[in-house]
Amino acid sequence: MNLADMLSYADIGQLSRIATTYHCECNGNSKNDLIQSILSTVNRRDVFEAQIGGMKLEDLRFINSLLFDARDAFSLEELVARVQQSKFGVSSVESESVSSEQVISHKTAQKKSTKRMKATKEKQIPETGPRETIARFKQYGWLFNGFAGHNRYLFQVPTDLKERFKATMERRFVSQVTYADGEPDAYRDEQLLMGDDVLQLLHYIQHNEIPLTSDGVMYRRNILQILDLFGVKEQLPARGEWRFGYGRRIKDYPNRLALLYDYCYFKGWIEETSRFLTLTALGKERQTHRIPEQPDKIYQFWIRLYRGPIPNIKSIVHWIDKLSQHWVNAETLTLALTPYIKPFYYDQPETIIEQRLIGMMMHLGILRIGEHNEQRQVIRMTPMGKSIVAGLSIDDDTIILNS
Known part of the structure; x- marks a missing residue:
């Protein structure tokens, strides 16, 4: 939903808080006046960009994490976790304490009636830590909360504001x-070389006997022969080089080869036995087509x-x-x-x-x-x-x- 739609569903209390944040001059007892005044203010480019310009880096990281998520709704726990992740260097102890608090508060809220839950959630966000950030984004009209299904309490970012955030941040980056x-x-x-090299890797495995070490890794001779077949040459990783986290075989092979190897492995085209690297039946079937893999x-x-x-x-x-x-x-x-x-x-x-x-x-x-x-x-x-x-x-x- 767009901002106008979400404002129409908001209660007058939240509308009043948003209007106060933007210093709107309107009849605070009229929901229609509040909505129109908020829209006319927020839709002004200078006002919107001033709000973005005044945000802390952690807040920019937080909103950036929401803009490219395929989902359009987030739980309170997810938002609290994302605020924590946006504060680089926060200790795990602090994260765990916040996580425990949010789970307890969420379970307590679920036991209440729909009417009481709305009131409780407004009071649940204290003026410290991640919940202060969430409260502030609600006051800006950038986050709205409501129900989706049975007792699921979710937050949403208006669709049109997402696009405005992207456009504003792009202008900042361009500068x-x-x-x-x-x-x-x-x-x-x-372009297209990696797709061709999937074929080269599978062809080499199909037509060569490739022994493996006790760790399931190809020997240096085979690795170099494969690299010679590829359209892009890479150097072998240096001994003792720090390499983990970016794939199953990133520690054993150069970056590009590791990605291609992991891709073929997770596709089920190759398998590592106790002694050799071979093509699976699925891999042999894949090779009969001789079609480069799509980038x-x-x-x-x-x-x-x-x-x-x-x-x-x-x-x-x-x-x-x-x-x-x-x-x-x-x-x-x-x-x-x-x-x-x-x-x-x-x-x-x-x-x-x-x-x-x-x-x-x-x-x-x-x-x-x-x-x-x-x-x-x-x-x-x-x-x-x-x-x-x-x-x-x-x-x-x-x-x-x-x-």
Whole structure:
């Protein structure tokens, strides 16, 4: 629902609090006057952008986490958890105490009648911690609470406000990055190569006897032979290099090979026996078609695989897409987005965006990376990348892959 619809369902108490937040001058006893006054104020671009401009970084991270979620409703527990996740560096002890409190309060609220629950929920949000954030977003008219089904108490963000948030944040990001004049001197483009290399990997496994170590890993000789077949060459991981969290075999193989290997494994095309790596019956059937794997399918798998260490990966990819419609200086883009990326153990935000995101997006054929005589390293979305991130299938005839 849009903001106007949600305001019409809100009680006069919440409308009065929203009107007070925006200093609306209207008849506080008239629901219609309150709604009209709120809408006319909130819909003013200067007012909306002033509110966004005054938000703390944790609040921006919080709202950013809601904008790209496929769901349109969230429980109180989910919102409290997201506020906690937006405060980088908060201890786990604090998180556990908040979690325990929210579960107890939620169970207590469920035992009450519908009428009493509404009143109780208004009082449940104290003026400290994550619940203060939720209360503040309700007062802005950015979160509305109600029921969905039997005793399910959920919060929603108005659909039209989501789009305004995205547009406002995009303008902020654009002001922080630098764009290049003209084309780079040279650039790297790997569109469609990863799909071809799925075939190469399966073909090699099908026609070679590949022994495995006791840990189920291919030996160096086989790894190098596979890498020689690929359209993109990679170096083997250094001994003792810190590598975990980004897939099942990220610790054993180079980044791109690890993704392809994990993709084939989870598709059920390959299996690791006690001694050898072989194709399954499903993998052999897949090879009879000799069709390169579709990049959008590998992209979707990558998003799911990397979502653990990078929980907001979809939103960061969205912003990279929006900011890279033209050749953009990679360093300024990294500086703009790193405040929204949480460190993952020894991986700092800069490493995550440069290696785990931009580097892998290039391998997926989503990004081009170039060298510019003035802006140094620059990046730009590929036509295929724009379509894939937008959620389109590459089977769509309107997609131009190599322009």
